Amino acid sequence: MGWLEGVAHRAAGRVGVALAYPQERVEVLAYGFFGLFQTALLLLAVGALGALSGCPLEALTALAGGSLLRRLCGGAHASSPLLCGAVSTLSCWGMALLSGWALSLSRPLWLAGAAALSLLSILAISLWAPVDHPNKRLRDAQLRAAFRRRGVALASLLAALSLAGGLAGGRWRSCGGALCLAIFWQAAALTPAAVRLTKRRQGPLCRQGKEVT
């Protein structure tokens, strides 16, 4: 168990003792605390790194867009909360910097690139989402189909927002760029290559798309 999970379990234990909760309820609290702590830490880390580079809004946009999509699509996972934090922080920061650089492109070129990335992402999501994890299995075929449909719908909405930002120009365009890259990054985490990479570290237990055993 990582240090963050340890902190979450200790916090849950303390609350559980104070409120005389059964063990099952304390486990639920620990799960919830872990999500809250990880979210807070990542918001701080991404915000701080973005602020140091002069692009906090873009970095936080990438984090928000990517995590919203990940809620529905799942994807390849890191083997520890620390690695997760590092990958998430650096990828959001990188996307923010890249979206700033992309401002130097002409508007038609920017829009064409964003549209192409968005289409590829939506295609990947329709093919491979959701990708589950041994710690959270998605066994029901109907549920998996529902997550896939919602993932495609959300990706389409976010892509439309990204393109709208591109049309608006200025800060909106850089945020739109960060959002587009976040969608693409999450879609890439669904591909067989990404899943194979994490399978080597976690074992052959991640399932993709429609396959249910």
Next chain:
Amino acid sequence: MKGKKWYAALAALATAAAALMASSACLWFFYQPKEPDCLNK
């Protein structure tokens, strides 16, 4: 009594977060902790 209110508020917040995570395909970042069996049901 005041302390217990704080703990209850924290418990409510954590439970809401856990319910939100349980209704998702995964936790919204790159690491997925073990989900409690009761949430699976």
